[in-house]
Amino acid sequence: MPAPDVAALLSELERSEPDYAEHARSAIDWLTGGEPLETITELNVCEFLWYTLPTKLGGDRPAVARALGSLLRLGGLERYAALCSSTTTAQILRTYARSGEDAGTAAYQSALDATGVLPPDVPELRWSSIMGPEELGAHGACSAALELAIVSGELTAGSPERQALTRHWLTTPRVELGGDNWLHRVQGERLNRWVLGRGTAWRELAQPFEVRLHAPIPAPAGEHLEALRWLLELGRRPGGIPLTQRHNLARSVLAESGWSGAELAAVREMAQGRMGALRRAGRRLVITPAGESLLGDRDLLWEAAAAALLAPEPGEAGFRASAREVALMLLADGSPADRDRVAAVVDCEEWQIPEVDASLADLGRRLDAFGLRRAGELTPAGRSAALAALRSHALRPRQYVNMS
Numbered sequence: 001m002p003a004p005d006v007a008a009l010l011s012e013l014e015r016s017e018p019d020y021a022e023h024a025r026s027a028i029d030w031l032t033g034g035e036p037l038e039t040i041t042e043l044n045v046c047e048f049l050w051y052t053l054p055t056k057l058g059g060d061r062p063a064v065a066r067a068l069g070s071l072l073r074l075g076g077l078e079r080y081a082a083l084c085s086s087t088t089t090a091q092i093l094r095t096y097a098r099s100g101e102d103a104g105t106a107a108y109q110s111a112l113d114a115t116g117v118l119p120p121d122v123p124e125l126r127w128s129s130i131m132g133p134e135e136l137g138a139h140g141a142c143s144a145a146l147e148l149a150i151v152s153g154e155l156t157a158g159s160p161e162r163q164a165l166t167r168h169w170l171t172t173p174r175v176e177l178g179g180d181n182w183l184h185r186v187q188g189e190r191l192n193r194w195v196l197g198r199g200t201a202w203r204e205l206a207q208p209f210e211v212r213l214h215a216p217i218p219a220p221a222g223e224h225l226e227a228l229r230w231l232l233e234l235g236r237r238p239g240g241i242p243l244t245q246r247h248n249l250a251r252s253v254l255a256e257s258g259w260s261g262a263e264l265a266a267v268r269e270m271a272q273g274r275m276g277a278l279r280r281a282g283r284r285l286v287i288t289p290a291g292e293s294l295l296g297d298r299d300l301l302w303e304a305a306a307a308a309l310l311a312p313e314p315g316e317a318g319f320r321a322s323a324r325e326v327a328l329m330l331l332a333d334g335s336p337a338d339r340d341r342v343a344a345v346v347d348c349e350e351w352q353i354p355e356v357d358a359s360l361a362d363l364g365r366r367l368d369a370f371g372l373r374r375a376g377e378l379t380p381a382g383r384s385a386a387l388a389a390l391r392s393h394a395l396r397p398r399q400y401v402n403m404s
Helices: 006-016 020-033 042-056 061-074 078-085 088-100 102-114 133-151 162-170 181-194 200-206 227-237 249-257 263-274 288-295 298-308 318-332 337-345 351-368 379-394
Strands: 277-280 282-289
Touching: 006 020, 006 061, 006 181, 020 042, 020 061, 042 061, 042 078, 042 088, 042 102, 042 133, 061 078, 061 379, 078 088, 088 102, 102 133, 133 181, 133 337, 162 181, 181 200, 181 379, 200 318, 227 249, 227 263, 227 277, 227 282, 227 288, 263 277, 263 282, 277 298, 282 288, 288 298, 288 351, 298 379, 318 337, 318 351, 318 379, 337 351
Parallel strands: none
Antiparallel strands: 277 282
16 A cells, blocks of 8 residues: 555545644644655654644644544554544643743653553663764664554563563564674664764774774673672671771671771772662661672673773763873773873863872772772783773763753
């Protein structure tokens, strides 16, 4: 059956419902962007009705929604037309009109979540709120797959199997991508953006890492992170890890450990503050469910520890995190990560030099906590951890400043 022609549908609407024709023309232009009508999805329609229409278009917005519904109905798209006249759409438009954009956006997000067509995060990929073309393509493809599964009855909107379907859709090689998969496309886009996004000196340093970070960095052979493992195991014990009145590690813990107080304090800071593997409960530290998972999976523990090397401090400015990234790139190349070299790459002002010093000292504590450097240089395991940390940071989702 041939796809409905938008121009023909608009002409028919002008004859049958002339008052709606102009509204419908404006709406369909926004909705399709000039693409054929058969390319739209439920996600497209919901985003138009519940966000674009109330925030980008003026005039009688309920009338625009009704006009779009009439046009979609003429085109045989009854399910999408029903969204245009639904009570949900009417309520969201009223919320924007009466309570403002923040309240309207919250209502839109809640309603969109309830549809089940919004692709969930998966272990391999957390979606960005600011997407590049490849990620937009992947997100749209996964949403269309979820929509089809829900409409066919294979899944429900709240089914936990939505994550498995999203993961499958992201990781399966696709003919339309030349045998590649969407996950690789998104990761390649994020990695390229990380390399190119911060000035000439940054690009010159980061460019060789685009190839080195393309594939996951495996955990090195042998036993590593011994102090971290020991502290997490201690947090498993009945009663957890005893603390002093000032919430420092108790002397009995230090005496039992074989590591210095400073070393264990650094390990605790990483496990509790950067990895979420321990939490304080009164005057003791106890392992968290996340910590239990890490102890049960050697590769996952290594991956989490490596990512923690670049994890931001609460409220930390991006400048300091960038300084740590530069230092790790230099160290991974076997070069000294001194203040002057790092400052030149991040292009900081003189008043920011103390911030560079603080960031480098912080990175040193993190590396030492996990036993990843010796005499100021990375160990072989430390180089693997540095690459894994850089890859994790480069592939992180882009978010608006006011979003987590």
